[in-house]
Amino acid sequence: MYNTNKLKDLVTIQYGKNQKAVEDNENGKVPILGTGGTIGYATNFLYDKPSVLIGRKGTIDKIRYVDFPFWTIDTLFYTEINQKLVIPQYLYYKLLEINFKNLNEGTTIPSLRTQTLYELELDIDSIDKQNKIVNILSLIDKKIEYNMHTNNNLYEIMRLKFNEWIDNLEDYELSNLSSIANYKNGLAMQKYRPENEIGLPVIKIKEMNSGISAETERCKSDIDPEVIINNGDVLFAWSGTLCMTIWDSGKAGLNQHIFKVTSDKYPKWFYYFWTLKHLDKFIQIAAGKATTMGHIKRGELDFSEVLIPSSEELNKMNQIMSPMLDKYIENKLENKTLEQLRDT
Template sequence: IEVIRDYEFSLPPLETQQRIAEILSSLDDKIDLLHRQNKTLESLSLTLFRHTFIENPKRNEWEEKPLSEIADFLNGLACQKLPPQNEINRLPVLKIKELREGITESSDWATSEVDSKYIVQNGDVIFSWSASLMVKIWNGQKCILNQHLFKITSAIYPKWFYYFWCLFHLENFISIALAQATTMGHIKRTDLDNAICSIPPKDFLDSMDKQISPIFDKIYNNSKQIQNLESLRDIMLPKLLSGEVEV
């Protein structure tokens, strides 16, 4: 403790500190605004989805398909078996913890020399099917899909469609996982086969896509801006404190 008390820190003048704080606070405010905007946009689009596809009486006349048919569910890799060979050809590993908290200094890394289908990009839909079940649109940096996670894609249906159907069935998936007498509850692909989705006529779906896809595009663009602002903030802070960059 005495060593810490005697340690002298090099700090910029108070006025400079205040100006640095103003700059960083403005970045944090913008990041927070974009996060809140995305939350509002997703809530609005989810409400529109539920009203149109869940509560609509016409859905009884529509075709029905299982979740496993409207999208492809790609399971991740055992990334602990794929350590990076160097400091260049590597990427962080997306596990359940990262899906919840984002990539951190404690995240694992793996070689980037894997099939491109296992690379996760900002905007991809990720489904944790084991332990902590959740469905999220990834809004972080490029990374590698770990086992116990699905990357969900579709060559036929728009992203918002299969994303919201996954969310709709998530509560039931969680109940299935909790009912298992294991320490790590999970769902099986047969559970995806049993999760039924209402499929409207193509012209109806196309009409809804024109309303909802622009909202998802806005969410994606906001997420990219958040990434850029967070990167800028993290780069600027040490440079401002050291005086390398003048305020």
């Protein structure tokens, strides 16, 4: 059995505050939280009980559960929860079911109002059942967190090993990015809207960074196979916000301004980390463009130096790097599955 409650019966929504009076990044221990995560540290807390944080302006669709003392800035709501009616972590799982973008009341900047949030209706189980649900879902969250922590370490190890390796290469040939991989640009997917089918999600820079959402556009499924991406594909956004990722959200269509990077000659870690090594340079080039959208030209790939080691040296390093990258991708895919299971 459950009771239907409005959010105003379960929580008091509070506004974050300006952090200038308490911010001390050298001595502060309390995280200062914004919609994008931790932005600094404070010497005092704004609230020290379990809370669900909801974006007020900007990123409004990424709620967060915290169970430690914190400070939030004014773009982020925090909640004082009536724990006689609802367990804080259970409330977090219930709110994950809400598409907060549908509640947006901003014009230029996505925004939420307390009045609208308070009217949300939630089916709340008994405290006993809430505990059981939290015990199960928290195990999933712990596994997700463990995988993320493992991947952060794996990524840093791979990056450091790669840089150390190339810095100490003695036997190599000079080449460039264009010669070690194929950089396939996506299509202007507005020209390939699906007809009489659901089609494929269209991956733009937003989806690269935040994943597929209800707002993600769709394209035909019978587009050029070379611009269809699958799990494990390397993506490199060369216009706008230049960035890289290894895709983990299933079959999709690649939009223009993003390269799918592949190679028949070299292992994935090799062309991924060589591209990454030049990324800061590409970002500087794009920032210097006198256009509204910074970008690089394909020719920059030809001018980006790559050291090609001997086959023996490459195979030796491949035995170290490939298993780590495979595990990194495996963890990313497992987390996607776990998130879907948790949020269902």
